[in-house]
Amino acid sequence: MTIRQRLEHAIASLKSAGVINAERDARILLAHVHGCDVGRISLILSDPDDWTQAQSDQFENSLIQRQQGKPVSKIIGRKSFWKADFWVTEDVLDPRPDTETLVELALQTPFRRVLDLGTGSGCIVISLLLDQPGATGLGVDVSDAALAVAQENARRLDCKGVNFQRSDWFSAVSGTFDLIVSNPPYIAAPEMRDLDPTVALYDPVISLTDHGDGLTAYRVIAQNCQKFLEPGGRVLVEIGPTQGAAVMEMFRQAGLQGVSITRDLDGRDRVVCGKAP
Numbered sequence: 001m002t003i004r005q006r007l008e009h010a011i012a013s014l015k016s017a018g019v020i021n022a023e024r025d026a027r028i029l030l031a032h033v034h035g036c037d038v039g040r041i042s043l044i045l046s047d048p049d050d051w052t053q054a055q056s057d058q059f060e061n062s063l064i065q066r067q068q069g070k071p072v073s074k075i076i077g078r079k080s081f082w083k084a085d086f087w088v089t090e091d092v093l094d095p096r097p098d099t100e101t102l103v104e105l106a107l108q109t110p111f112r113r114v115l116d117l118g119t120g121s122g123c124i125v126i127s128l129l130l131d132q133p134g135a136t137g138l139g140v141d142v143s144d145a146a147l148a149v150a151q152e153n154a155r156r157l158d159c160k161g162v163n164f165q166r167s168d169w170f171s172a173v174s175g176t177f178d179l180i181v182s183n184p185p186y187i188a189a190p191e192m193r194d195l196d197p198t199v200a201l202y203d204p205v206i207s208l209t210d211h212g213d214g215l216t217a218y219r220v221i222a223q224n225c226q227k228f229l230e231p232g233g234r235v236l237v238e239i240g241p242t243q244g245a246a247v248m249e250m251f252r253q254a255g256l257q258g259v260s261i262t263r264d265l266d267g268r269d270r271v272v273c274g275k276a277p
Contacts (some may be wrong), residue, residue, distance in 0.1 A: 118207070119140060171228070186218075235273070
């Protein structure tokens with residue numbers, strides 16, 4: 001069997017299970033088990049398949065998991081975000097391209113110290129610090145398991161300017177920051193019924209919903225952020241596409257200035273920003 005034949009078998013298996021983007025997913029899974037970059041797959045298709053039995057078993061198991069709906073990222077244990085690959089587990093939300101809108105907006109203005117609320121994998125704060133030399137940051141989360149993932153990502157990516165600690169939003173935070181960012185759980189309880197199973201079954205529920213109207217975290221952030229913001233400091237939060245007006249009003253009512261909304265690449269409302277007086 002050649003690598004091409006192995007790949008063709010994988011694509012057919014995933015297509016038969018109704019997997020969307022079967023060819024892409026098969027290439028990623030094959031590259032992971034083969035130990036090469038996915039971009040090199042086309043260069044080795046004619047090579048003989050000299051895999052060990054352990055590799056063959058690992059590949060077949062990964063195909064079964066994908067057929068059952070498990071996201072590729074949670075099978076191979078990593079997800080690309082911004083400019084790096086982040087280690088992910090089922091204890092953290094998968095980094096998503098939509099969140100890169102928040103990172104891009106945050107980097108438009110220099111900052112010295114950033115607070116990431118509900119840091120999860122740490123992908124936001126680590127991405128910001130890797131692109132802002134000399135800045136420091138704090139990522140907080142209520143989940144010890146998530147914090148372990150974030151700490152490992154900082155180690156793997158050699159991000160030395162970040163610390164992580166357990167905190168229920170601001171409860172254990174001290175000091176002030178000139179930038180606060182967050183991608184909080186914003187899916188309303190009734191919307192969870194219609195959520196894609198690849199998300200509902202493999203991302204932690206605590207990262208997806210507040211079991212209410214999806215706005216609980218924004219109320220906490222709006223009511224408390226100015227205690228931790230330096231004068232003129234910014235707060236940026238990712239939102240669901242229908243939540244812009246409600247979150248903007250919360251920010252205005254809390255006394256934040258210059259409240260604005262930014263859309264993602266698909267033209268959907270994605271990030272609300274405000275500034276401390």
